[in-house]
Amino acid sequence: MDLDNNFSKSKTIASGIIPFTFVVVLMLYIFGPGADLLDLGIPLPEITIEKVDFIDSEIQVTVRNTGPISVEVVMADINDRIQPAAIEPDRFLERYETALVRIPFEWNVAEPYRIGLTIEDGTRFEKEIDAAAPALEPNFDLAIFFAIIGTYVGIIPIMIGLLWLPFIKRISKQKYHFFLALTVGLLLFLAIDSIEEAIAVSDENLAGSFNGTLLVVTVLVLSFLGLYYSGEKFIQRAASSKLSKPVAIALMISIGIGLHNFGEGLAIGAAVGLGSIAFSTFLIVGFALHNTTEGIAIAAPMSKGKGLVGKALIGKLVALGLIAGSPAIFGAWVGGFVYSPFTSVIFLAIGAGAIFQVIVILMKWIRDEGDKNLSSAAVISGIAVGMLVMYLTSILI
Amino acid sequence: MKFTRSGALIFFLSLTVIFSIIVIFPIVSEAQSEQKTFVTHSGSVIQTSGEIIDPVYTTTADPEYTEATVEFDPMKYLREFNYGKVSTLPDGKILREFTIIANDDQVMEVSPGIFFNVWTFNGTVPGPTIRATEGDIVRINFINNGAKEHTMHFHGIHPAEMDGVFEIVGSGGGQFTYEFEAGPVGVHPYHCHVMPLEEHIVRGLYGVFIVDPKESRPAADEMVMVLNGLDMDFDGENNFYAANTIPFYYQHHPIQIKTDELIRIYVVNMVEFDPINNFHLHGNLYKYYPTGTDLVPSFYTDMITLSQTERGIMEFEYTYPGKYLFHAHKVEFSEKGWVGIFLVTDDLEKNNQDIKYGS
Structure with a gap:
């Protein structure tokens, strides 16, 4: 029995390895020493x-x-x-x-x-x-400057957005679903925005051999899958521990938004670094308005957190706000001091993947909460309004 | 469920590794090794741990990286005149015979590290300077060893069948003998005249043909300067400009001349694509003989404008020793290589010649 098992195991391994060996032989035949099969055409340097x-x-x-x-x-x-x-x-x-x-x-x-x-x-x-500007010298003053901008863009607007929590808490279930769906709309917009930005950066700065669009898609899917897997596990465990499910979901949203805000920080840092100060002023005002809505996205699931009151709630909210907002500061540092287009494409794609994962979790939650119905007027209008609000505030950027 | 914790740990660990690779990847190549210095155009001194990339013309020494098959010394070309194999014809005329071989597979290191497939007469760009006296019979045994058709078309006066336009010489050893009486007096270009003409010219199939007057011009330090350009990327614009092909050559290897000595330059503009070229001399003015056909100068100037194949003779002497630039005052051309320096020294030898040694 044991012998049999071993035999079939080695058979399995062999049958796995044999095709692979053929692939290696094929590669050696085509590319190996002395192979001139593919010695056609003229490779162009780039x-x-x-x-x-x-x-x-x-x-x-x-x-x-x-x-x-x-x-x-x-x-x-x-x-x-x-x-x-x-x-x-x-x-x-x-x-x-x-x-x-x-x-x-x-x-x-x-x-x-x-x-x-x-x-x-x-x-x-x-x-x-387009315009030459002195490269930024990484020094303490500038680091502080970026930290302040990051705070204005990331942390403060999200904190303001979180102030809608008491309001969301008091409204009816229908309206609450509307706000959850609104969050989905907001996030969907952010995800598409991140993808667009990542593809734009790769088109402008990365060579064709990086396959920019495919790089973005691959990183996005990997990031989605990784976060989806760990997120599910996290929420499952949260359900049986002291963290309630709403808080867990709010935390996932914060992490997703945090990754996205890292990308926004990169954009701001890079804009300052490229000397387009006037442009980055617009960018900062725009992002600040825009990010207030991100606070709502975190607040919406939190409002269902039973038993969270007073100091404990405020502490959690502040923590979530920081998780979502402070990456803007790090992004600004990276973007301003050690900007590399490759790194920023990767981070933007990771952010997009993270947001898609949050969207999936939110949709699941709405479905569970709302009697397996995703086509209620509240949900549909919520997503639509979310997209519209984001589009309108994005015009400011 | 038992794998969850360690599984998650491995997952996050691998994520961390991937992220750090992503962040570190763009900053992989680190500088090291010893410091080198170089001086910029504006005189500042720069230190580097890497390599200097500056068109100071030194051909690539490492044979592994040299593809060049053309050996060309702009300093030698400058003062090299070919008078041919001389014999006297029954009617008393002088016959000058030349053998010119065309090729189109040569590779030239046109600037340090930059290799270009040039088309050549006798293996160089420009081809050899052919020189005869007015009335001499010039006979050119032309052999086309190239893979394409080529001809030799001389500017000057000659019979139609010697014009090198309709008598295409076939590739792989085709032959033709050009024979005509040298004239008129002056400096003329010769070039291939096969279509597409622009390509056959810019690839390097041209040279200078000098016809001296019977009463020779006054003795002078004579030079040939072909003003040419190179279109390295085939976009219909020159990437390099030069006097005698190699950009910046005479700037980094100044032409040595003497004070109070007559300098005579046979200048021919072979630049394609750009409608005009020009020649500006520093610290001096020159007498200019357009096309060299007249023995009386037309201008006394420091600036002439030359269109395609426009050419002439310039004569000048320097009074003061020192370094003097000469370059295109279409500054784009000079910043792409058409610039040089005359290093003028006091003529000590001239004084020394008066002193008789021994006997």
Whole structure:
């Protein structure tokens, strides 16, 4: 019996490995040494300028080899005029390797620049900067500045939104469902907004070889699945512990919104970093108004938390508000000091996945609460109004 | 249910690892090794731990990274004139015979680290400078070793069948003999005249043809400068401009001349795509003979404008020693390589020649 079991186990393993071995053999045949089956066509080199920093009398360019073959970066130019430059660590770039090109140049603030790099076959790659602005030096004052902006954008509006809690608590079940559905609408909008932003950033800054849209989708699904799995487990356990289910759901919403706000923080930090201060003022006002609605999203499920009163409730609300809001501060730091388009695409996609997960949990909850009915007037109008409110406040950004 | 705790732990651990990789990934390449310094155009000194990428012309030494098959020394080309194999014809005329071989598979390191497939006459861009005296018979044994059709079309006066336009010379060893009487006096270009013409020219199939007057011009330090451009990415715009092909060459390797010595430059503009080019000399003015056809200068200036294949002879002397720039005053061209320096030194040898040693 035991022997039999072992035998069938090894059979299973073998039958799992055999196709894999064939795949390896196939790969070796196609790509291995001496293989010239696919030696057709001409691979075109490609480099991508991912980042341009304007520092004192110098322009620093981060370049990545995003093509199928290794390249040499041999010349730099500013506005199509050749400039002597340095490249660190060296001019040879393997696939996906990056290098820093330092171009000494007396640049002028707020003027547009086209940065060009030429590789060994004479092909020139260009990146256009709309307005040059000094790169932010990470220092204490600036960190405080970003923290204050993050607080204005993230924490305070959400706290204000949470003040609707007593109101939501007193209304009828129908109206309560409306507010839950409203939250779904708000979140749906945020998720789509995050996806759009992630795809825009990847289109502008990432090379085609990253498959920007698919990268966003993959990270989004992974983030959704991961959070969905852990979220379910968390809510299950919350049900049997001192945390009530409404609080657990509110916490999931806070985490989802927190990840989203990290993305918003990145956008603000990057906008300040790129010197578009006027633009980022609008961004800050817009996000602040916009994020008040996020407070409602957290408050709605919380209002069903029985037995939470007084200090305990306020403490929980403050904690949830901080979880949802404070990532904006970290986002602003990251966006302002160590902005990398790749990182921000990833975080925006994770945020979108997190929000979709929250939407699913909320919908489930509405369905359980509302007698298995998702097509009531309250739910439908709630989602619709949520989307509309978000769209209207987003115009301000 | 027993796996929940450890399962969740593993899950969060792997999430953490993935996140840290995502964050660290873009900052992978770290700089190290020793410091190098270089001086920028505006004179500031920059230190780097990496490599310097500056079109100071030094050909890539490492054979692993050199694809170049063209050997071209702009300093040698500058003062190299080919008079051909000279013989006297029965009627007393001088015959000058040249062999010119066209090729289109050569690779040239046109700027440090940048390799370009050039099309060549006798293996270089520009092709050899052909020089004859007015009235000489020029005979060119032209061999086309390229993979495409090529011809040689001389500017000047010659019979129609010697014009190198309709007598296409086939690839892979096709031959043609061009023969004509050198004239008129002046400096002329020659180039391939096969369609698509623009491509055959910008790829490098051109050179200079000088016809000296019978009464030779006064002795001088003579040079040839072909003003040309290179379109590396085939977008119909030049990426490089130069005097004699290599951008910035004479800036990093100044042309040494002497004070009070007559300098004569045969300048030919072969730049395509851009309608005009020009030549500005610092600290001096020159006498300019358009096309070199007249022995009396037309202008005394420091700035001439040249359209396609427009050319001429400039003559000047420097009084004061030092470094003098010459460049296109269409500054875009000079910032893309069409710039050079004359290093003028006091002519000590001239004085020394008067001193007789020994005997």
